[in-house]
Amino acid sequence: MEVKARAPGKIILSGEHAVVHGSTAVAASIGLCTYVSLQVPPSNENDDRLTLQLKDMALEFSWPIGRIKEALSSLGGPFPSTPTSCSAESFKLILALIEEHNILEAKLSLASGVSAFLWLYTSILGFKPATVVVTSDLPLGSGLGSSAALCVAFSAALLACSDTVNIDMKQEGWLVFGESELELLNKWAFEGEKIIHGKPSGIDNTVSTYGNMIKFRSGNLTRIKSSMPLKMLITNTKVGRNTKALVAGVSERTLRNPDAMSSVFNAVDSISKELANVIQTPASDDLSITAKEEKLEELMEMNQGLLQCMGVSHASIETVLRTTLKYKLASKLTGAGGGGCVLTLLPTLLSGTIVDKVIAELESCGFQCLIAGIGGNGAEICFSASS
Structure with a gap:
């Protein structure tokens, strides 16, 4: 049997940085997803390994089930209906398994993602052989919630294979989980995110799990539904940024200029x-x-001006803003700023010719352009008989 899961990335439509200081923010899912395929070998087959393939990076990790059992049996899984945090001791045991693969220095940041996979897998399914393949539309580390989408897609595929969720495997096409299953899925994905990020807010995995949009303030999340189709051009400046340093910079500016x-x-x-x-x-x-x-364009432009007041813009972001403004399009940075991605609203009646011109000009600056619908479905799964 093969289970496929897909989970969307996210954007912050408004309120990044200010949310840390008590303001409201709005996040939305985007029509760019991470996909996980989980194939369980038939019991008569002699395949006794757990294999993880990261297709976009041409990387493969594989362990004999006996080796995983030997290393992690003390963790006491599986406990699919009880989302559990990975302790420091458990993390060390998992990391030792990953280090057997001698990851290259350049790929070391992947270790946390693979650790999240091993924790979620053994906690939800225990010690069963399988082949898990990951592909993604989302650029890594660009503020579009790629790690949360990965954890949500992993959790969705694993829960669909467990006896914990009630889903009709005979149904065709992409299926959604019920409300209580989504809550369980979101909690497991959050545990994965904690392994990758330490102290995540929980916003990214919640948007990826439920889809649509979320309004949040001071830890309170409210799910909201868009009543209109929205399309964005997402420009990845490919400029890496240090989120912690940017957040700290805003806090320092606030201490110096509290009233303003x-x-x-x-x-x-x-x-x-x-x-x-x-x-x-x-x-x-x-x-x-x-x-x-x-009205949305005006609000986006105002929000961008205020983000500039906070000191989180960047030369690459300003280049995108200047370019899109030439075509009378409104843009704002999304996420931490200091590089990363920029959103440009594409109005319903905008001609395709103009979109092509804007993209050509932005790509000539070395940026990556993606077009995505905003506020679509959250996590979905699909079943098929193994070929």
Whole structure:
């Protein structure tokens, strides 16, 4: 049997950085996904290994099940219905298994992702042989939630193979989990994210699990649904950034200029709330959709100006802003800033010719351009008989 799972990446539509200081922020799923295929060999086959293939990186990790059992049997899995944190001791045992593969220095950052996989696999399915293949539309480390999408897709495929969730395997096409299953899936994905990031907010995995959009403030998440189709051009500047340093920089600026920065954060809070209202209010015809898109463009531009006030823009981001402004398109950075990705709203009535011109100009600067629908489905699974 083969189970496939897919989980979307995410963008922050408004409120990044300010959310750390008590403002509202809005995040949305994007139509770019990470895919996980999990194939369990028939019991009569002699395949007794757990293999993980990271196709986009041409990397493969493989362990005899006996070796995994020997190394990790003290962890006491599987416990699929009880999401559990990976302790420091467990992490050391898992890391020892990964180190047997002699990962190249350049790929060392992958160790945390592979660790998350081994923890989720043994916790949910125990010590069974399988081949797991990962592919993704999402660029790594660019602020689009690639690690959360990976943990959600892993968890979805593993739970679908366990006896914990109730899903009709005979149904064809992509299927969604029920509400209680989604909650379990989200909790497991969060445990994976903790292995990769230490102290994640939980926003990325929640958006990837449930899809659509989320409004969040001071740890409270509210799921919201878009009433209009939204399409974005996502420009990856390919400039790496240090999120911790950028967050610290905003905090330092706030200490130096408390009154001014308080006004900035209040303004961002208002923008996020207004943006959520615009997105949720039904649009009756093309005219009202255009009016709503114009309102969103204005809110995005205002939010970008405030992010510049916080000191988190970058020369590469400004290049994208200048380029899209030439074509009267609104853009803002998404996530930490200092590089990373920039969002540009593509209005419904915008001609394809203009989009092509903008992309050509941005790509000539060395940037990567992706077009994605915003606020679509969350995690989904699909069953097929092994070929």
